[in-house]
Amino acid sequence: MKNSERYSKIINWFQKNMTFAQSELHYKNPYELLVAVILSAQCTDIRVNMVTPGFFKKYPTSKLLAKANSEDVFQLIRSISYPNSKTRHITAMAQMLENDFGGTVPENVNDLQKLPGVGIKTANVVASIVYGKPVIAVDTHVFRVAHRTGLADELDKTPEKVGKRLEKNIPEKLRAISHHWLILHGRYVCTARSPHCCDCGISKYCKYFENSLKK
Template sequence: MLKKERFRKFLAYFTTHFPEPKTELHYGNPFELLVAVILSAQCTDKRINQVTPALFARFPDPESLAAASVEEVFSYIRSVSYPNNKAKHLVGMARVLTEQFAGEVPANVEDLQKMPGVGRKTAHVITSLIFNQPTMAVDTHVFRVSHRLGLVPRTATTPLAVEKALMPYIPAEYVPKAHHWLILHGRYVCIARAPKCSECALTDFCRYYEKIGLPGLGSAGVIEN
């Protein structure tokens, strides 16, 4: 199957069955989302949502977080992955945010990446979710699912390569949504160790399914959020 046809089927399915995907991270403003995304690296959204209510109550704005000690921040996030590094990143991020950006989360990737703990993926999550920009954040789910579906070539072996392979085939208005489509499909259906091919709605154009040939639902199934 030609790549353009795979993308056509991919977009047709999700725009029909899942037109308004949302992040599963809980946040109330851009600052809170930035904190949550930094914390979510190599950790589940469920765990982050358990930690952030108390963290946000204690540090409701960049100024309060910037004035905090790393040790105190650590005490709120000790149950997440890599809490020592993330505590340092959060305090450092808040200080840069207050000192260089007057406490306002910037709207471009380059400025976002000036802050500790903010790489390309995190910056793209912020610009797509908050500012609705056509930036594709490639996490482990996006990387895995885009390869399995055959949306990107096998030679795309880095997140940046996957991003560059996806972008030409997804209309700009769908890029922020496509990020969530791929994440949620990877989280609940196309699971890393045991993909649920028999429950998947995308088997009629999936390159991985073409290889293993299990019976699936084809275009009749609907992804559950």
């Protein structure tokens, strides 16, 4: 199957079968999303969602978080992975947000990446969800699904390269939702250890499935 056909079939399938796809993190505003995404690195959304209600009750704004005591922040997020470094990151992020950006989460991906704890993936997630920027954040699920299906090339060894490949082939207006399609598909169907190919709606267009039939 030609790559352009694979893209078109897979996108069509998701458009028809996953009309509603969004982040599973709970948040009420850009600040809360930014904190939640930083906390979700190497951690499940479910665990983050258990912690953030109490956290945002105590720190509802970046202004309050910027002045927070590190030990208090640590105690609130201690059940999340890497609580020490995340305590440092979110507190420093809030301070920079207040000092350099007037308390407003920036919409530019480069500005977002200046914030402590914010790499390209977090920046793309926030820019795409909050500001509708046509960028695709590549996390472990997106990376895996893109490679298995054949949407990514074997030479796309880094998340950045996979992101560029996806952005080149997916129309701008569908990029934001594509990120959620691929994450949800990777989380619930094309799982890391044993993909559920028999229950997968895109198996007909998937390179991994195609190759498995030849064995």
